[in-house]
Amino acid sequence: MAVTTQVARGSLQYEEFYGFAQSPFTLAPDPRFLYPSPSHEEAIRQLLQTIKRREGVAVLSGDIGTGKTTVCRTVLEQLDMKLFTSLVLNPFLSGEELLREILLDFGVVSREAVRSGRIIAASRHELIATLHEFLTSLLPIGASGVLIIDEAQHLSPQVLEEIRVLSNLETNQSKLIQIVLVGQLNLLDLLKQPEQKQLDQRVSLRAVLTPLGRMDLEAYVIHRLSVAGEMGQVAFEDRALDVVLNASGGVPRLINLICDRSLMIGAQSDARVITTQMIHAAVISLGLQTPTRQRQWWREISLGRMAALFDWRRWTNRVSS
Numbered sequence: 072m073a074v075t076t077q078v079a080r081g082s083l084q085y086e087e088f089y090g091f092a093q094s095p096f097t098l099a100p101d102p103r104f105l106y107p108s109p110s111h112e113e114a115i116r117q118l119l120q121t122i123k124r125r126e127g128v129a130v131l132s133g134d135i136g137t138g139k140t141t142v143c144r145t146v147l148e149q150l151d152m153k154l155f156t157s158l159v160l161n162p163f164l165s166g167e168e169l170l171r172e173i174l175l176d177f178g179v180v181s182r183e184a185v186r187s188g189r190i191i192a193a194s195r196h197e198l199i200a201t202l203h204e205f206l207t208s209l210l211p212i213g214a215s216g217v218l219i220i221d222e223a224q225h226l227s228p229q230v231l232e233e234i235r236v237l238s239n240l241e242t243n244q245s246k247l248i249q250i251v252l253v254g255q256l257n258l259l260d261l262l263k264q265p266e267q268k269q270l271d272q273r274v275s276l277r278a279v280l281t282p283l284g285r286m287d288l289e290a291y292v293i294h295r296l297s298v299a300g301e302m303g304q305v306a307f308e309d310r311a312l313d314v315v316l317n318a319s320g321g322v323p324r325l326i327n328l329i330c331d332r333s334l335m336i337g338a339q340s341d342a343r344v345i346t347t348q349m350i351h352a353a354v355i356s357l358g359l360q361t362p363t364r365q366r367q368w369w370r371e372i373s374l375g376r377m378a379a380l381f382d383w384r385r386w387t388n389r390v391s392s
């Protein structure tokens with residue numbers, strides 16, 4: 072209880088205390104904070120290239136919190152202005168609702184028309200025909216459509232079938248709409264099921280985001296601190312970052328939670344250096360596990376023993392020679 076109250080008090084002040092212009096470790100998928108780890112950079116590059124080449128369906132997958140939504144938003148920001156884009160964040164919609172959402176995002180129908188119920192009466196066939204007509208009308212100006220669906224591992228078989236139909240809209244030369252499915256790792260299994268075979272065969276890119284390793288984790292933390300306006304008023308101890316890695320498994324969302332909490336704890340004791348103890352306190356107050364901590368202690372002890380044994384052998388050799 073005491074920890075919660077202290078943290079709530081700290082949360083109002085630590086940005087100010089360390090001179091940040093904004094919170095460095097927010098959980099929002101804000102592209103301004105994007106750190107281009109090799110896996111994130113490669114995924115963005117591949118997605119942009121697939122969209123540009125209109126190669127059909129692309130899949131971006133990764134564990135929870137690895138940065139999928141952030142990557143999507145970054146890709147959307149970098150796309151050619153000519154493209155009409157639709158980012159669908161709710162995967163629990165029906166096939167018709169998906170089509171309406173896309174028409175709305177592309178600006179083919181107005182929000183007012185949807186709200187007033189005029190579009191509700193349109194059949195699935197009419198909605199697809201309207202979309203097809205619009206996409207075809209873009210061809211002379213070299214434009215096309217891009218549909219990105221987040222949390223796609225939750226899509227129903229009916230909607231996946233709708234997506235397959237959309238992926239079939241094409242001219243002799245290229246696709247009329249580029250589709251990007253974004254989801255957790257089980258999305259790949261979902262697409263491998265026999266009933267999704269047709270859609271799976273249309274997938275031309277499978278990009279996977281991986282958690283950060285130790286070097287990238289450090290660069291990530293420094294990057295986010297500097298984007299938030301850090302001016303040398305706070306630093307993380309090297310060993311503290313080892314603990315962050317251990318407790319987060321290198322998953323950016325968990326790194327953010329731990330670093331945010333440890334900065335609150337640091338500010339409460341006027342600390343300019345975030346220590347291992349502060350990270351441990353943050354991890355405990357967040358209720359996170361450090362699964363490999365014990366193992367690491369063992370490793371350290373065993374390494375210590377090995378080193379001692381090694382020195383002892385050298386010493387005994389020297390004595391006996």
Ligand SMILES: Nc1ncnc2c1ncn2[C@@H]1O[C@H](COP(=O)(O)OP(=O)(O)O)[C@@H](O)[C@H]1O
Nearest residue numbers: 098099104105106136137138139140141323324
């Ligand atoms: N490469 C990255 N650079 C900066 N921040 C990142 C990166 N990857 C993830 N994050 C941050 O981690 C948090 C979770 O990312 P998010 O995109 O929501 O993950 P996911 O969609 O995979 O669950 C967000 O605060 C996001 O800004």
Ligand SMILES: [Mg+2]
Nearest residue numbers: 139140141221
């Ligand atoms: Mg997400």
